[in-house]
Structures are given as C-alpha cells and as structure tokens.
Amino acid sequence: MSVLARAVTLLVAFLAVVGGIFFVVVHILLAEPPTVDFTAGHVTGQPVNMTIMADPVNDVSNHPDWVSYFVRSPRTGKWVHTTIWQLPAHTRINVTAYQFDTCDPLRNQFNGRVSGTVGNVMSVSGEADGVNGKGISVVNSDTTCGVAHTFSVPELGINVPLGGETYTGKNECTQGPCAISTAHTTTTFSFITPAPGDYRWQCFIPCGLASVDGNGHAMSTIGFMTGYLDVVS
C-alpha cells in the first residue's frame, strides 16, 4: 500500500472515530428534551396558565411504557413531551394537571401534604374541595387512592400530590398524550415563581413500581418524571 493510501486510510479512520465521539456527546450525553416557553408575550404582572398531564404511556419516545409528563405549548396548543418549562420570574403560575394514572402509596406519606402553592392548597375534580371549599391541603395515600404522582420542587418547598384515577378497566388511557375523554383526575393549583434560576422538580412516588428500591427509569430521566423549571427574568 502506498504512503498516500495509508495516509488517507489513517485520516478516514481518525475522522470516523472523532465523528463517532461527537455523535455520542451531542446526541446522547448532551441530549435533552425541548423547552416549552411560557415567557413569550407574557405581560408583567399577569399570571401564566400552564396545563400539564401525567400519562401512564406515551407514543412519542423510545420508552413507551414509562410514565411521563406532557405540557401544552402556549404557542401551538399541542402537547409536548418534555419536563423543562421556561417561566417568567416573580409570576403567579396557574397550573391545571390532568392525571391519567392509577394510584400508588407514597414512600413517605409526608409528601401527601400540599405545600408551596398559593394558600398551601390544591383543588381536585370530583371531590369535596377541602373544608368549606378552601381547598385540599392533605391527601392520605395509604387509606385512599388519592395519589398517583407528585409535582414537587424541593428547593421551592412546592409539593402537590396529584390525584389518582380510580381503575375501572374501562375508558383507560392507552395512548399518550392521553385523550381528555379518557379517565383522569384534574388537579389545579397556583404557585409564585421565585428569582431567575433553574429549579429541579420531580415525583416522589415510586412510579410504576419500577423504583421501590431506588429511583430508576422514568423517575431518573429528564423528560419523563423529572425536569426543571427554567425561571427567567
């Protein structure tokens, strides 16, 4: 083999290795789900309405049997499979959470409390709205099918147990994003965003029984059951 041929072969092999490393770094190690922006067009002082859903299945990822969140894009109105949400700082966020999953006991019933929301309460469809309509502040997941997942931002003290859907075997969601016509609960609450920064959020229930000895799978993957609030000024 001539010197030129050997040099070209070496160069091609080198570029192939570099290209492979670049692909792994960019497309696997640095890959993260898209960010849904709630700041575009936001008027200072006005609240932001955010609609999310927790689905037992999804048809948009390579893990269709993992529990995950979708968020409705304020720009297109379509459901986006992501857990990174960009929010304006010092703003009231009104959240509507559709929950299509069935219930499970919390590992720590302490996470059955509602905290960090406006009034430290939430409202759940189809149930008495707390004492004297003041909202629900505690859910006992050990005695009722009250919790399927939690929306928790530990750094901000936010913890909202999302109501579990009572399993009947009928009209269950089998495709994600779930159709609103399938069985679900609706939880509403509001919170005030803090100063700009990234605040991680997660679920405190061992989703799907896959994590009874530690959080794995959906619980440890951004884009499924954990993510962060990207609060900007």
Place this chain on the structure above:
Amino acid sequence: MAAAQQAAGPPAGPAEPNHGLRVLLIWLPLALAADLVIWFVWGPHLPPGDMSSSAANQQFDIRVMSVMAAPVMLAVLVYSGYSMVTWRTRDGDEEDGPPIEGNTKVQFSWIAVTSVIVLALFVFGTVELVSTNGAGAGEGPSPIWKPGGRPLVVQVIAQQWLFTYRYPQYGGFETTDLVLPVGQDVQFNVTSLDVIHSFWAYQLGVKADANPQVNNVAYTTTEHTGGVTVRCAELCGLWHGAMFDYGQVVSVAAFQSWAHATETRMAKITRTLPRYALVYYPNEIAGLAKFYYEAGLPGAGGGFYGNQYYPNEP
C-alpha cells in the same frame, strides 16, 4: 611515585561540614514558624468551625494533626532542597557518587520517630473519638458512646432526593426544616427510605450514612447559633447534587416557639404519618401494591410496566 600515592590513598580534601546540624538549623525555625501560624492564625478558621462540640473537636483534631504534619513535611522539603544545593553535580565532575552503606543510627531514629508519631496519633484519635461521643459520626443502631442526660432526638429521613426531619419529642411531626436549639445535646437518628444516602451537616461536624432499614445514630452538642448546610454525601442518583438544604441553630426560646408552632401547623399531615419508628419499611407498602397488581388492579404505571418491573424486583 604513582605507587606511593596509591598506597597513601586519595589526597585529603577540605573537611566535610556537619550537614545534619545545618539541616537542623534551617528546619527548626521554619517548623516553629509553621506550627505557630497553623495553630494561632490558620487554626481558628479551619473547617468545619466551632458551631457544635463535634465540629470544634474536629477543628482541634485537624489543628493538632497539621501541627504534627508540618514539621515532617518541612523536614522532607528542607532536606531535599539542601541535598540539591549541596550535593549537586558540578561542571566537569564525572565521578560516581560514594557508595551508600547502611547507617544504623539514621535507620533507628527514623523508625523510632515515625513509630512514636503513629502511635501517638492512634492514642489521640481514640481518645478524641471516645470523649466526643463518636465525634459526630454515625455509630450504628447501638451506639457505644452516648452523652448523658436527655438529648433532643431528631430523626433524619433520607429519600431520593430530599431530607426530612422528624421530632418525636414534639408529637412526631415531620418537616423539611432542620432547626435546633443552642446549648443542647442532639441525637440524630438517621435512616433512608430507598437507597444509601449520607446526612452531612457540615457546620455541625455531623456525618452519618443513611441506610434503608437501619437506624444510624450520631450525637453532637450545639454551641453557637447560625446556619447549617446539609448535603447528601453519598452518590445517590440523578439529583444527588441537588439534595441539600439549610438548617439553623437558634436560641432555646426561638426553638421552642418554632417547634410548637410547627407541631400545630403540621398536625393534619402528622395524623396521616406512620407511627414514629426507628426505621420504616416502605417496600411493605409496595407489597400492598403487589397485591393490587396480582388482583388486576395496577398501581401507578397503569399496568403497562409488566412483570419485568415486579414489585421488590425492579
């Protein structure tokens, strides 16, 4: 002529100076200065501070060990520097160095001095561990060294990725806030609900592993008011780096006020908590979920996880 010179040996050069004395005279003032700086200037600022008895003792221990280590380190550096200057190869000198032969006095001195240092540190470390009730480290479920009296018991419950604190002497309420009174013996009962974590209250000098189904006990006595940074010190998954919070050591009156207010505020959630226990078994709850599963009543996950993610065998 040559034969006569060979018989008389090499010509006598200038007398060798006393290198040992020279090294000693250079080393001694440096070691003394270093020790004084370490003890009086640097020492009071060494981590983890003096907010608690265990922190203050750890600071004292680090001061003592630094004061002992600095002269040893300086001896090595001074001897190395002196050697490089004094016995360096000079231009035109192509002779081999003199053969090295054993020096019993040096060898014996080295073994004796290092043995004394190591044994002294062993005794010192043991005394410091015993006299400080475990030096702020976890002693396991049956601690050997305990403070007298009746300590304030705070249960630390670790979970991916959050610490919560339970106060059994105040109705067993649970909270995300670590608040302690000053001048008080504190007993931390540390446990976990899932994987291994480590409760590290930096300014208190307390660090104890949080193991599932194990009660790991650590003691300290708060001595000053101020803020405490709590971090997980055991790699525990995706948000390990974000598993931190901030506690406070406050006056006794402020603590009593906070504790009673929190007990009242948390009464509703406290009623739903399991009875206070040294350890908890959340997988028993998962066992209930397993029953759901077998009965065709899937838990969260909608039944789409299948048998490969069976409860207790994730």
